Each structure stands twice: as structure tokens, then as C-alpha cells.
Amino acid sequence: RKEVEQDPGPFNVPEGATVAFNCTYSNSASQSFFWYRQDCRKEPKLLMSVYSSGNEDGRFTAQLNRASQYISLLIRDSKLSDSATYLCVVNRASGGSYIPTFGRGTSLIVHP
Amino acid sequence: DAMVIQNPRYQVTQFGKPVTLSCSQTLNHNVMYWYQQKSSQAPKLLFHYYDKDFNNEADTPDNFQSRRPNTSFCFLDIRSPGLGDAAMYLCATSLSTGGADYGYTFGSGTRLTVV
Numbered sequence: 318r319k320e321v322e323q324d325p326g327p328f329n330v331p332e333g334a335t336v337a338f339n340c341t342y343s344n345s346a347s348q349s350f351f352w353y354r355q356d357c358r359k360e361p362k363l364l365m366s367v368y369s370s371g372n373e374d375g376r377f378t379a380q381l382n383r384a385s386q387y388i389s390l391l392i393r394d395s396k397l398s399d400s401a402t403y404l405c406v407v408n409r410a411s412g413g414s415y416i417p418t419f420g421r422g423t424s425l426i427v428h429p
Numbered sequence: 430d431a432m433v434i435q436n437p438r439y440q441v442t443q444f445g446k447p448v449t450l451s452c453s454q455t456l457n458h459n460v461m462y463w464y465q466q467k468s469s470q471a472p473k474l475l476f477h478y479y480d481k482d483f484n485n486e487a488d489t490p491d492n493f494q495s496r497r498p499n500t501s502f503c504f505l506d507i508r509s510p511g512l513g514d515a516a517m518y519l520c521a522t523s524l525s526t527g528g529a530d531y532g533y534t535f536g537s538g539t540r541l542t543v544v
Contacts, residue, residue, distance in 0.1 A: 360536060421471040
């Protein structure tokens with residue numbers, strides 16, 4: 318089982334749609350969780366951290382389920398500019414440190 | 430603005446010819462990471478430094494080496510690039526390991542082509 322797994326998609330949705338991505342992780346000792354956005358041929362950029370209580374930033378909502386070892390990202394009222402790849406990042410314990418491990422990303426295409 | 434800068438943005442090298450990629454940061458972060466990302470794949474961690482403490486991933490080929498002469502700079506050396514090493518190389522920083530504070534900040538990457 319991969320350390321961090323994501324459905325690669327693509328998710329093809331119309332503007333205004335609500336779309337949700339899930340990410341599962343294998344290391345139960347993981348401490349920190351993030352969603353990053355990566356545009357084509359660009360570097361990943363932090364979208365939001367994921368907190369145990371769940372958190373919201375505008376149209377974006379992130380949830381963490383430690384028992385089931387998954388995190389989710391919900392995007393409401395999708396915009397054309399939301400088209401990108403969304404990378405799940407989970408820290409794994411490694412020799413006293415926590416190392417970021419990426420999923421392969423979920424591709425989102427928002428069309429008019 | 431504080432940032433992570435990678436040079437060059439695009440690098441073309443010959444098969445087997447050593448190449449060095451550079452990364453600098455003005456964030457004064459303790460940790461610097463090097464990732465390799467191939468098309469449609471997850472960024473793969475090659476190694477990271479916590480200050481001067483070097484940590485190599487177990488599956489990173491010996492062909493890849495790194496240097497961190499000071500807090501601000503970190504280099505990725507590929508001793509004998511093969512065609513399979515063509516990829517985007519991403520440098521990232523964090524204040525501490527775990528990124529629990531502010532996550533990870535990435536440079537814009539260096540796209541390496543091997544001919």
C-alpha cells in the first residue's frame with residue numbers, strides 16, 4: 318500500500334459545482350496534513366493545512382479523519398481558475414523527524 | 430519578499446555530464462528538501478537537511494548528492510545524469526520538520542532535460 322493515495326482523476330465538473338477529493342494515508346503516526354495546489358509545470362503551493370477539527374477557507378473545506386486515516390478537500394461553487402492538480406501531503410515519522418510525503422495528486426478540470 | 434529561489438529554471442545537460450542545481454532561501458528556515466517530480470507523478474523526496482544534518486532517503490540513488498554550505502543555500506549534484514533523471518527538481522523549505530507551523534514553501538523548480 319502506498320503511503321499516501323489519491324484518486325488521480327481527472328474530475329471534470331461544470332462551473333458552480335461542488336467537488337470533493339479524498340486522500341488516504343498508511344502511517345497512523347502522521348502528525349500534519351496539508352492540501353497543495355499545483356498548476357501545470359509549476360511548483361506546488363500551499364492551499365490549506367488540515368486540522369483535526371476540520372477547517373474552512375472560503376469555498377474550501379478540509380476534513381481529517383484519523384480513525385479511518387483519510388483527509389478530504391471540498392470545493393464549493395467551482396471556478397474555472399480552480400482547475401489544477403490537488404496534492405495531499407502527509408507527514409510520516411522518520412528517525413525523530415516528520416517528513417512530508419506527497420500523493421500523486423488529483424486533477425480537477427472546471428469547464429464553463 | 431522572503432522566498433525560495435531555484436536556478437536555473439531550465440537546465441539541459443548531456444548524458445553522463447555532471448550537473449548542479451541550486452536553491453536559495455531568504456526565509457531563514459532550518460530545513461531544506463529536494464524533491465524529484467516526473468510527469469503526472471507525486472514529488473519524490475530525495476533528501477533533506479535539518480540545519481547541517483543531512484538525511485538521505487533509502488531509495489535515493491548514489492548518483493544524487495547534496496551540499497548545504499550555509500543556511501541559505503542548498504545544492505543538488507547529479508554526478509552522471511541518465512535519461513531517466515529528466516524531471517522537475519523542486520526545492521522546499523520549512524521552519525522545522527513536520528511543517529506543522531507553516532507548511533512547506535517551494536521554489537519554482539528546475540526542469541532538467543538530459544540529451
